[in-house]
Amino acid sequence: MNRRQFLKTALALPAGAWMSRYNLLAQPALNQIKITAIKSIVLKNQWKTLVKVETDAGISGFGESGATGEIFRGWVHKGNKPIEDKLIGEDPLAIEKLYYKMSTQVHNLVSQGSVFSGIDMALWDIAGKVLNQPVHRLLGGxxxxxxxxxxxxxxxxxxxxxxxxxxxxxxxxxxxxxxxxxxxxxxxxxxxxxxxxxxxxxxxxxxxxxxxxxxxxxxxxxxxxxxxxxxxxxxxxxxxxxxxxxxxxxxxxxxxxxxxxxxxxxxxxxxxxxxxxxxxxxxxxxxxxxxxxxxxxxxxxxxxxxxxxxxxxxxxxxxxxxxxxxxxxxxxxxxxxxxxxxxxxxxxxxxxxxxxxxxxxxxxxxxxxxxxxxxxxxxxxxxxxPGLMRMDQDFLKANMRPGEIWWGA
Missing domain, CATH: 3.20.20.120 (Enolase-like C-terminal domain)
Structure with a gap:
């Protein structure tokens, strides 16, 4: 097959054939659901922050941020152009786009990786649940x-x-x-x-x-x-x-x-x-x-x-x-x-x-x-x-750090 024949054949293929494994699997589900909230709690005997991303489909994803609760909430919910302003209403399956928004589109300073890492995990958890696949398969494993x-x-x-x-x-x-x-x-x-x-x-x-x-x-x-x-x-x-x-x-x-x-x-x-x-x-x-x-x-x-x-x-x-x-x-x-x-x-x-x-x-x-x-x-x-994991909500609620609000903002 010469170059012209190859290009003609390639251009005739469906677009999904040129996408990554994840994009190919996610394509039918894109633009079907939206992020509605980013919430967090901190547990006793933990300094990292548990993260929950909610959607209008009733599907939530969970992750873990390396930042303390105070730092996480400051970046996500407060200040000039907080992270949540960039994510609420977005498609949670558009993970690469949202990664770009969280990692580069932050006013004055580049966002801390330890803050949005937990949100990124939660997005992958949602993707796995929506697509009925464990996340390692979405990643090519x-x-x-x-x-x-x-x-x-x-x-x-x-x-x-x-x-x-x-x-x-x-x-x-x-x-x-x-x-x-x-x-x-x-x-x-x-x-x-x-x-x-x-x-x-x-x-x-x-x-x-x-x-x-x-x-x-x-x-x-x-x-x-x-x-x-x-x-x-x-x-x-x-x-x-x-x-x-x-x-x-x-x-x-x-x-x-x-x-x-x-x-x-x-x-x-x-x-x-x-x-x-x-x-x-x-x-x-x-x-x-x-x-x-x-x-x-x-x-x-x-x-x-x-x-x-x-x-x-x-x-x-x-x-x-x-x-x-x-x-x-x-x-x-x-x-x-x-x-x-x-x-x-x-x-x-x-x-x-x-x-x-x-x-x-x-x-x-x-x-x-x-x-x-x-x-x-x-x-x-x-x-x-499907997804990353299934969290025991009863255990989490019983082991929150004093003063924490159950999946508060």
Missing amino acids: PFREKIKLYHGSQPEDMLDKKSCADWADTIRANPRGWSTIKMSFNQVFGFDRQERDIPMLGPNDFVKLRTAFNNVREALGMDYDIIAHGHSEFDLPTSVGIAKAIAPSKVLWLEDPLPPHYSDSWKALKQQSPVPIMNGEKVEMPKGFLPFLQNQAVDIIHPDLAWCGGITGARKIADLASLYRIPVALHNLGGYALLMASVQYAASIHDFVILENAIDKGQGTELMGEDPVVVTNSYIDVPKE
Whole structure:
């Protein structure tokens, strides 16, 4: 077939044949329903904001914003040209259009990704319910039917072998079957992880850190993967020293040692580190990830769907990462809505590694949905029901933070 014949045939095809999978599926339902309200609540033991988008068809979608309730409501409902003014009356299935409105068409300042991420999730939830499809199918998946999760925990005293051994016993006994453990290590240096005025650490500190991770590896054995968890608090020479100290313990990666936004120090760290380097939990939007990818400054990225621009933003980030062959994991310390949105997203991209979770952390994550959270040998099944998830409204109502109004504005 020559070029002229090809173009003649292509132009004769129905328009839907040239659309993305989602646009093709959504085409018959476009312009049938409208957004009527954006509402939110905050739960006890949670700082993120649960989001509800309502429509005139009686179909609602749910999501989770990384912003606090006060910040979320300020951007969405108040001020000069709030986000709700751009969305009320719009078709919730026009997700790309609404993403553009939320991410760029904001007076004076670009909207915070942590604010509209939850709205974007809710729009995908609505789309799945309207089209009777799980969201991972709307996104082109599934690449996999199960998603691997990892667990955050560490011994009470990483420098004490008995403490490490006792802790390892609890990990082995956990019915969820965790096989990848992420641990903070600030205790080894004697400071709280929230501190940010930390001086450069030196050789004696790194000797202690090496001992601590050797103790953990000895207690767990090689059947478990270990992640070393920084909190963006270190400088470059300290981060390099940490990476070299933990390398003998065969860690999976060193996470977030430097401040989160791009600088050439990330590239320098990756070049000097004997262990893989990860960043991304507090990086917003595709443009925030682009310099890390272009400069080969990390080995792995881990966006947070409640922070990076929702599912739409995260898909754009994954597409960028695929150009550089950099794999994607997911940060997630949220509730049930964020967990299930993350699971659906993880099923839809090719080079996905592993998902963080807050199950059994006292936040009620595993209790917020109508369906039980089942984790077997570290894996959770990808849901097949339409949308993202089904929230347990009775649980939510009974566990609102004091002073909250039930699905108030």
